[in-house]
Amino acid sequence: MKPSVRLVAERAKVSHATVSRVLNNVDVRIAPETRLRVERIASEMGYQPNRNARALATGRTQSVALWATNLRSVYYGEYIHFIHEETLRHDYDLMVSGAKVPQYGVVGKDVTLDTSKLMSWPVDGIIAVDLPRATVPGMKGSLLGGIPFINVGGYVLESADYVQVDFTEPAIEAVQHLATVGCRRIAYLVPDWFEWFIPSDDPRLSGYKSVMAALGQEPEFIVSPNERREGVASVLAAYIEQHGCPDGIFCYNDEMAIGAFLELRKLGRRIPEDVALVGCDGIRESEYLHPPLTTIMPPLEEMCSVAWSFLMKRIQDPTLPLQAARLKARLEVRGSSQR
Amino acid sequence: MKPSVRLVAERAKVSHATVSRVLNNVDVRIAPETRLRVERIASEMGYQPNRNARALATGRTQSVALWATNLRSVYYGEYIHFIHEETLRHDYDLMVSGAKVPQYGVVGKDVTLDTSKLMSWPVDGIIAVDLPRATVPGMKGSLLGGIPFINVGGYVLESADYVQVDFTEPAIEAVQHLATVGCRRIAYLVPDWFEWFIPSDDPRLSGYKSVMAALGQEPEFIVSPNERREGVASVLAAYIEQHGCPDGIFCYNDEMAIGAFLELRKLGRRIPEDVALVGCDGIRESEYLHPPLTTIMPPLEEMCSVAWSFLMKRIQDPTLPLQAARLKARLEVRGSSQR
């Protein structure tokens, strides 16, 4: 049986209230000898407070929830890593929660985030990553069902605290870069739900469009059934067969760029000579390709650390005015687009 | 303010016990009209039970903890993904916890897993991934501090429920394969803590040694300061300068294999012509290389699903005899070793 405060108290011949006081270092006016005795006995018995009980009593849990669209993707894995680092540093625990299909529905359309699961644990704060066109019911200011809430990523809800990464400039730069290295036909490779985007939703899209307009070229979209590598592989060959092959492809994300990369090579196209490729997200795998993938890198670590500090401030004072930060992503030119 | 059972009860003009009964679908003998009324009012008020309170009352939390050595690595990311799928399916929540340096200490030496953080939340079960030579204090049978515990991976504690992946056969097969494709000098690339391994600790090591013995060749070890890509990059050039270059390298894991791959290419060695390479873990990134990496693939999805079912059984009946499964990994031969 796990020892409780009462058990410790009994052996230490004090009341359980005193044990609690000692162990929480509250109330300095405690006889040093009592304190020592309690501490010794508690550690002898291997006492660990029951955090549910503590949470119930205090209303604080020392835990936060992380919500991500897709736990499979290495991109969101990086978020988990960095947020987890923060929790370690600040002695919090981390609940991880991802999208169930009906939980998030079709991405891209206006979707409603099913928050019942997300909020079911009374965590102290919630961090959500990338909420494209999402409606989050129960949001009031920066509180979701009363719980401090922050969202972070390329897509944010501006009604709550957020840390956004701005892809606009590097997206423009990326498409210009493709033009500069001599691409005459630059396509944008996107997941099929991009149709539901209004241009301002996706800075990559608006960046792409604006540069194409400036170049006097028609935008060209290659549409993949999803935002993953496999989706791209399933459609690219047919697309090229039907429409011919662009000589530059700007990709919605790195996973898709990698899909395109592998598929193009299978089709005998050389990268970057025949097709120059640019991805987005800066996942580490982009470096593994040969030539390595040119990509747009969000400062994930910094984003997570800013998000964390915002969240802590919000927890301290829920009435704080909106906290927002916008960080810059940067274009990292590598071999896949250099010629 | 969040509505509580009492508040719902008040408005529904019943006792809070009845509300609890209705909402938990317990005790069928409830007037249908009462049931309906309570359900309607609860949903109108957006009532969500406080799970801390429920956990305190029932002793069950409907959550499990996942412990991994290293949250950064994509390999452990895959574990998180698959375990998370299980939690979704079975309506559990997932706490994620990783190693803090002092929490796990030097891997390879006999180390003591700091369980205080791991157990601080009263979860219903604990899943630990890869515990090489770890001592876990507080283990009694398959219970860790009274909580059902299962460990999974290439390294397991056989004193508790476990699901182990067996790398032995594919490791032997891998080294033989390297010999078959004509390698005359086959090295094993390992993290420096391999020195603390006794051969039986690491099936790759014992497999490697046995094949080398059969071939009548001297084992050759390339030692990297850690098990990551960067570590390998930092030592490989110097090693080759000093000792010349093996024509086949068996690698402790895929991350290291990728490190070797990129570094070798930088040094102007062709893969597989000059050096044939085999990794281990089957991370998806291994496919991104060109040529793609030959690797040993553990059946992660199956491992996680078996581990989950073991854990659920253990939760149901903590006195169950030890549950153990050993699944086979398989060698996936790809371009990096074919010639």
Added chain:
DNA sequence: CTGTTAGCGCTTTCAC
């Protein structure tokens, strides 16, 4: 069929 009551293990007043 439903209400009353007693905890779950802890923190936190309020007395003494």
Added chain:
DNA sequence: GTGAAAGCGCTAACAG
């Protein structure tokens, strides 16, 4: 300095 007692929000045993 320390104990007694209340209560966090819920479930579950016991009445009726």
